[in-house]
Amino acid sequence: MTAISRKTIYPLLSKRVNLAPRTATCSYVRRKFSGEPTGPRVVSQIPGPESLNLLNQLDKIQNTDAVAFFADYDKSCGNYIVDADGNIMLDMLTQMASIPLGYNHPRLMETMRKPENWTPFVNRPSLGVSPPSDWTQLLKKDLLSVAPSGMRQVQTMSCGSCTIENGLKAMFIAHERRRRSGAPPTPEEMSSCMCNIPPGSADITILSFSGASHGWTLGAQSVSHANWTQKLDLKSMRWPVATFPSLRYPLEDHEKENRQEEQRSLSEVADKIERQMKDGRPVAGCCVEPVQSAGGDNHASPWFFQELQKICKQNGVALLMDEIQTGCGSTGKFWAHEHFSLPEPPDIVAFGKKMLTGGFYYRENMRPQEAFRIFNTWVGDPSKMVLLRAVLNTIREERLLNLVSSTGVHLLKGLREIELKYPAFIRNARGLGTLCSVDFPNNSERDKVIQGLRNRGVNTGPSGDRSLRLRPSLIFTKVHSDIFLEVLESTVKDIMA
Amino acid sequence: MTAISRKTIYPLLSKRVNLAPRTATCSYVRRKFSGEPTGPRVVSQIPGPESLNLLNQLDKIQNTDAVAFFADYDKSCGNYIVDADGNIMLDMLTQMASIPLGYNHPRLMETMRKPENWTPFVNRPSLGVSPPSDWTQLLKKDLLSVAPSGMRQVQTMSCGSCTIENGLKAMFIAHERRRRSGAPPTPEEMSSCMCNIPPGSADITILSFSGASHGWTLGAQSVSHANWTQKLDLKSMRWPVATFPSLRYPLEDHEKENRQEEQRSLSEVADKIERQMKDGRPVAGCCVEPVQSAGGDNHASPWFFQELQKICKQNGVALLMDEIQTGCGSTGKFWAHEHFSLPEPPDIVAFGKKMLTGGFYYRENMRPQEAFRIFNTWVGDPSKMVLLRAVLNTIREERLLNLVSSTGVHLLKGLREIELKYPAFIRNARGLGTLCSVDFPNNSERDKVIQGLRNRGVNTGPSGDRSLRLRPSLIFTKVHSDIFLEVLESTVKDIMA
Numbered sequence: 001m002t003a004i005s006r007k008t009i010y011p012l013l014s015k016r017v018n019l020a021p022r023t024a025t026c027s028y029v030r031r032k033f034s035g036e037p038t039g040p041r042v043v044s045q046i047p048g049p050e051s052l053n054l055l056n057q058l059d060k061i062q063n064t065d066a067v068a069f070f071a072d073y074d075k076s077c078g079n080y081i082v083d084a085d086g087n088i089m090l091d092m093l094t095q096m097a098s099i100p101l102g103y104n105h106p107r108l109m110e111t112m113r114k115p116e117n118w119t120p121f122v123n124r125p126s127l128g129v130s131p132p133s134d135w136t137q138l139l140k141k142d143l144l145s146v147a148p149s150g151m152r153q154v155q156t157m158s159c160g161s162c163t164i165e166n167g168l169k170a171m172f173i174a175h176e177r178r179r180r181s182g183a184p185p186t187p188e189e190m191s192s193c194m195c196n197i198p199p200g201s202a203d204i205t206i207l208s209f210s211g212a213s214h215g216w217t218l219g220a221q222s223v224s225h226a227n228w229t230q231k232l233d234l235k236s237m238r239w240p241v242a243t244f245p246s247l248r249y250p251l252e253d254h255e256k257e258n259r260q261e262e263q264r265s266l267s268e269v270a271d272k273i274e275r276q277m278k279d280g281r282p283v284a285g286c287c288v289e290p291v292q293s294a295g296g297d298n299h300a301s302p303w304f305f306q307e308l309q310k311i312c313k314q315n316g317v318a319l320l321m322d323e324i325q326t327g328c329g330s331t332g333k334f335w336a337h338e339h340f341s342l343p344e345p346p347d348i349v350a351f352g353k354k355m356l357t358g359g360f361y362y363r364e365n366m367r368p369q370e371a372f373r374i375f376n377t378w379v380g381d382p383s384k385m386v387l388l389r390a391v392l393n394t395i396r397e398e399r400l401l402n403l404v405s406s407t408g409v410h411l412l413k414g415l416r417e418i419e420l421k422y423p424a425f426i427r428n429a430r431g432l433g434t435l436c437s438v439d440f441p442n443n444s445e446r447d448k449v450i451q452g453l454r455n456r457g458v459n460t461g462p463s464g465d466r467s468l469r470l471r472p473s474l475i476f477t478k479v480h481s482d483i484f485l486e487v488l489e490s491t492v493k494d495i496m497a
Numbered sequence: 498m499t500a501i502s503r504k505t506i507y508p509l510l511s512k513r514v515n516l517a518p519r520t521a522t523c524s525y526v527r528r529k530f531s532g533e534p535t536g537p538r539v540v541s542q543i544p545g546p547e548s549l550n551l552l553n554q555l556d557k558i559q560n561t562d563a564v565a566f567f568a569d570y571d572k573s574c575g576n577y578i579v580d581a582d583g584n585i586m587l588d589m590l591t592q593m594a595s596i597p598l599g600y601n602h603p604r605l606m607e608t609m610r611k612p613e614n615w616t617p618f619v620n621r622p623s624l625g626v627s628p629p630s631d632w633t634q635l636l637k638k639d640l641l642s643v644a645p646s647g648m649r650q651v652q653t654m655s656c657g658s659c660t661i662e663n664g665l666k667a668m669f670i671a672h673e674r675r676r677r678s679g680a681p682p683t684p685e686e687m688s689s690c691m692c693n694i695p696p697g698s699a700d701i702t703i704l705s706f707s708g709a710s711h712g713w714t715l716g717a718q719s720v721s722h723a724n725w726t727q728k729l730d731l732k733s734m735r736w737p738v739a740t741f742p743s744l745r746y747p748l749e750d751h752e753k754e755n756r757q758e759e760q761r762s763l764s765e766v767a768d769k770i771e772r773q774m775k776d777g778r779p780v781a782g783c784c785v786e787p788v789q790s791a792g793g794d795n796h797a798s799p800w801f802f803q804e805l806q807k808i809c810k811q812n813g814v815a816l817l818m819d820e821i822q823t824g825c826g827s828t829g830k831f832w833a834h835e836h837f838s839l840p841e842p843p844d845i846v847a848f849g850k851k852m853l854t855g856g857f858y859y860r861e862n863m864r865p866q867e868a869f870r871i872f873n874t875w876v877g878d879p880s881k882m883v884l885l886r887a888v889l890n891t892i893r894e895e896r897l898l899n900l901v902s903s904t905g906v907h908l909l910k911g912l913r914e915i916e917l918k919y920p921a922f923i924r925n926a927r928g929l930g931t932l933c934s935v936d937f938p939n940n941s942e943r944d945k946v947i948q949g950l951r952n953r954g955v956n957t958g959p960s961g962d963r964s965l966r967l968r969p970s971l972i973f974t975k976v977h978s979d980i981f982l983e984v985l986e987s988t989v990k991d992i993m994a
Contacts (some may be wrong), residue, residue, distance in 0.1 A: 064650055071622065162714060237732060
């Protein structure tokens with residue numbers, strides 16, 4: 001932890017109040033919650049004494065090594081999270097990018113207030129067996145209203161890892177149905193799968209990318225390659241892994257060399273698919289994130305994704321676009337892959353986090369043909385859909401995608417300005433919307449920056465080895481962005497001093 | 498679907514009102530919700546016209562082959578579920594055994610009514626990173642207050658499948674830490690795991706049982722062997738599977754031959770563990786359900802589980818007791834494995850369903866030593882804990898475990914009486930508490946019974962090939978039991994006629 005005295009923090013923070021909104025471009029800025037703090041307020045090191053006390057208690061019950069601080073969610077408001085010690089932080093991590101509208105948003109509180117909304121909270125249904133009468137309407141009016149263009153099928157799930165697991169399952173099932181030319185499974189297939197052996201348990205594979213992070217369960221971690229703590233000691237699937245393009249930023253200044261690097265990655269993809277086919281362990285599906293959001297905020301160009309889809313299509317490989325972290329507006333479009341102008345939708349688009357419910361959209365060819373293929377006790381949670389409705393209506397009414405786009409441009413411009421001033425320390429500013437990142441010289445300097453930012457009242461997180469993960473909510477404005485940029489610059493200055 | 502005219506149903510149902518409580522043994526019976534129907538009321542075939550209409554609409558969006566009917570959760574009350582057509586069914590399936598206190602329980606509605614409870618619903622935290630200030634207290638006062646004896650560590654998860662996946666992970670991690678004698682991982686282990694290869698991705702295994710059902714994700718389905726629809730076409734782990742004892746019921750009348758069969762199964766377990774060790778793919782853990790609750794309601798004796806634990810301990814194999822379906826009181830004890838008088842707790846006890854939150858208790862040896870080993874975005878949901886508190890308080894205050902025990906005895910006695918009358922058609926009545934089952938001659942007759950019961954206003958489900966799955970809520974009384982028994986007998990009579 002970087003030692004920063006309260007004295008060095010307070011003069012800085014006192015400036016915050018001067019940063020009142022001046023250039024409002026969105027109705028949200030004018031009508032933001034009355035209770036939102038005007039800036040961070042830091043009263044202790046973070047974690048402070050009360051967080052440390054609570055940490056000590058929790059550590060008796062479970063491993064707490066990942067805990068940054070304890071939060072007071074009652075007091076948190078809008079873009080600001082309040083910790084157990086009363087520190088007020090501008091939250092640009094937002095619970096691993098999973099809070100869409102900031103804390104205690106009035107629309108969500110209003111949703112809780114209405115007794116007619118309580119039924120799904122106290123009677124969680126087994127959606128695959130006895131869904132509520134209004135389930136189809138909830139799916140249509142809410143989830144399908146924001147479906148990626150051309151996608152009309154949707155399956156809810158409880159969390160992100162289950163979403164990916166079931167996305168993988170859907171690709172396997174579709175692959176094997178095609179292998180059988182649509183014929184029903186043979187008795188041998190049905191009996192052999194009960195013992196986990198072929199032909200019923202098919203020896204088919206999923207292609208994933210270095211730096212990917214798709215989840216934490218055994219299947220999902222098998223297609224993840226971002227961090228050893230996520231993978232060590234686990235039984236993993238021996239599936240092909242292609243090297244994700246390692247591009248130079250800004251992308252627009254390095255088009256030619258980046259194209260070569262993307263071509264290299266695509267050739268590797270094609271080679272691996274071919275080799276797997278020859279080895280009799282064909283690739284059923286390919287998982288990719290529009291931006292590798294935990295493995296280093298690695299971007300690739302629209303061309304890369306267009307070509308990847310082409311290769312997949314040519315080889316009968318389904319394409320799963322993992323939008324769990326990038327979806328629900330944080331790139332300025334509702335789905336990040338809309339930036340890629342794909343000629344047709346991916347086969348599966350996975351969502352979670354800001355969507356409040358996990359799940360995935362899928363094309364008709366991915367639809368299971370029998371009962372109980374994509375199934376579990378709950379397969380989702382209608383109470384999350386009740387809250388999602390309020391989120392989606394707010395995004396539409398407040399035109400939050402416009403806000404994210406304009407704030408994102410402002411944020412990225414600010415990051416590039418800082419980068420120009422401290423080129424030895426901070427570089428590769430990049431982003432889509434407010435899903436932004438910058439790199440530091442190494443892991444240790446990056447972690448110092450995160451701790452320094454936190455002790456100055458800005459909460460962020462790491463991505464990959466040396467990148468900063470910026471994941472503000474959808475109500476993050478230029479005003480908040482300016483607060484962050486100023487704190488970032490002073491943190492960088494202090495660390496370099 | 499068995500054709501039953503409304504005329505044949507109504508005379509039967511009119512008797513229901515005569516079955517008023519006379520032998521109240523529990524405060525719940527005296528103070529049951531005023532709104533609970535006095536008996537089933539069937540106004541259409543099930544699914545009825547409105548359910549079929551809704552099914553048709555939902556089928557445009559996703560596969561609906563597992564849907565039995567659409568439910569009106571606003572109108573459902575206590576032990577009765579109301580469907581979209583207004584049919585009132587005594588619910589003995591309760592959303593795959595996941596509704597603890599029946600529908601719209603006043604204590605749960607009261608919980609929703611309090612504004613001080615709303616924060617966790619609208620601000621779902623990343624519990625591993627910034628838990629709420631009261632998180633330790635919630636874990637202590639609620640989850641740990643019902644922890645299996647001797648267990649003091651707990652990890653929450655979002656759903657049952659994620660719970661099992663992370664239970665498997667905890668066993669793998671503990672196994673490999675022991676292999677390293679507690680030393681930190683080597684650089685080779687850390688780098689190789691990123692490519693899914695040894696030594697970092699260990700080639701270790703989990704032993705499971707035929708007939709087991711632990712979940713639906715790739716790891717969880719690999720240890721499940723109950724139904725081909727759960728497994729076909731998926732890439733599965735080639736892990737050892739032992740044959741679960743196939744016992745004769747009632748257990749107390751067949752002790753000697755059952756003991757032999759259990760010994761056979763235990764020998765197989767020991768043999769497989771030894772063989773795996775010789776093959777260099779050691780068994781890190783063993784998953785078992787106290788009652789195989791989806792694969793045929795298969796029971797084994799306390800002796801079997803005691804010996805299984807002994808074998809596991811002797812071989813350094815962790816024991817995971819999957820109480821997702823059996824826990825939270827439905828066997829008359831809070832955890833079903835309490836019936837087994839194990840000399841020490843299992844290494845992991847998994848919960849879900851009626852507990853509203855997924856998760857697992859674990860012994861200190863299963864605790865991960867590094868950050869981000871057992872992790873995901875949410876790792877649970879405090880809003881479910883708010884509701885769980887009301888559930889646990891109600892179980893205690895209403896002494897519902899006593900109710901489940903006495904109702905269970907009554908229900909099992911009634912099943913055995915019917916069995917004696919129709920020995921060619923219904924047999925093997927068995928159960929712990931109200932977690933009961935009976936067998937029918939085959940799959941098709943069993944399914945006829947389920948449909949027949951449903952069309953007479955009792956909702957149940959299948960378990961395994963030919964068993965009936967009875968999973969009432971914890972507020973199911975002798976009165977409800979009598980209603981069920983009468984409907985069952987008349988259904989059996991009709992099918993046999």
